[in-house]
Amino acid sequence: MDLNIKGRTALITGGSKGLGFASAEAMAREGVKLALAARTEETLRKAAESIGAIPIVSDLSDRAGVLACIDKTRDVIGDPDILVINTGGPQPATFAESTPDGWRTATDQLFHFTIEMITAFLEPMKQKGWGRIVVITSFAAKEPVPNLLYSNALRAGIHGLVNSIASEVAADGVTINAVMPGFIKTDRMTSMGLDLDRVAKTIPAKRLGQPSELGDLVAFLCSERATYINGQAIACDGGLLQGI
Ligand SMILES: NC(=O)c1ccc[n+]([C@@H]2O[C@H](COP(=O)([O-])OP(=O)(O)OC[C@H]3O[C@@H](n4cnc5c(N)ncnc54)[C@H](OP(=O)(O)O)[C@@H]3O)[C@@H](O)[C@H]2O)c1
Known part of the structure; x- marks a missing residue:
């Protein structure tokens, strides 16, 4: 299926590895002109070079870096x-372990970052009458994971944000959706110390x-083929979330 996005431009944050890079690879195959953002310069440059993208070295955990x-x-x-709005996950914590500073850091990292990105680029999309935004969240937004309190809470809030914005921009040719990974084999997942065979x-x-x-799902949602999908949170999880 031709996704009909050849020549479109895209920014993918957290784009040097894992889910962000997989989304970038899928869009590069469709002829999208890509910019990828991440912190580690060498990894980012190699990843960008491999698919003809432009690297933007940035730390997106604070406002200055985002701007x-x-x-x-x-x-x-x-x-x-x-x-495509994506970054590393927040620190693990239970509610008993959470702290005001921990909440501030996680909120900057996930929530404020997402809002800044959308604020910067939504209006130009509306003016052009075409735009696609995908936020990579987590199945934890629907099925809380023990010990991942910040993620459980903030990702659910991001879904509320996505939903609300979609209803404001749907008539302007802009879609905004969330994609919820389940357990996907990335560096992050393999370094979490989980027994992955058991998982x-x-x-x-x-x-x-x-x-x-x-990545294929993200590219589809960002394409001309997904014009009528808006304000959704779609899981890519091998059937993990059921009846939610
Ligand atoms: N993999 C899964 O199964 C899974 C499941 C549920 C949710 N998620 C969520 O999906 C997101 C992506 O996960 P992943 O598995 O693809 O992780 P990953 O393999 O560790 O990749 C994360 C990407 O984000 C970049 N990044 C991290 N912190 C950043 C920062 N402060 N500023 C700029 N770039 C930053 C990383 O590059 P640098 O480190 O060089 O900056 C890298 O490009 C995370 O939020 C994760 O919690 C993943």
Whole structure:
């Protein structure tokens, strides 16, 4: 299926590895002109070079870094047609372990970052009459994971944000959706110290997902083929979330 996005421009944050890079690879195959943002320069440059994308070295965990990334994006590709909002996950914590500083850090990292990105690039999309935004969240937004309190709470809030914005922009040719990874085999997932064979047995598909399986979904949602899908949170999880 031709996704009909050849020549479109896209910014993918957290784009050097894992789910962000898999989304970038899927869009590069469709002829999208890409900018990728992440912190670690060497990894980012190699990843970008492998798919002909432009690297934007940025730390997106504070406002100054986010604003610098927005400016740099405008310099290298202009206001993007497509925005994929993704970054590293917050620190683990239970409610008993959570602290005011922990909440502030996680909120900056996930929530304020998402709002800054959307604020910067939504209006130009509306003016063009075409735009796609996908926020990579987590199945934890629907099925809280023990010990991942910040993620459980803030991702659910992001879904509320996505939903609300969709109803404001749906008539302007802009879609905004969330994608919820289940257990996908990335560096982050393999470094969390989980017994992944045991985890796989709890998933109806009996295996972890491949990053490309999520990347293909993101590319589809960012395409001309997904014009009537708006304000949704779609899981890519091998059947993990049921009846939610
Ligand atoms: N993999 C899964 O199964 C799964 C499941 C549920 C939710 N998620 C969520 O999906 C997101 C992506 O996960 P992943 O598995 O793809 O992780 P990953 O393999 O660790 O990749 C994370 C990407 O984000 C970048 N990044 C991290 N912190 C950043 C920062 N402060 N500023 C800029 N870039 C930053 C990383 O590059 P640098 O480190 O060089 O900056 C990298 O490019 C995370 O929020 C994670 O919690 C993943």
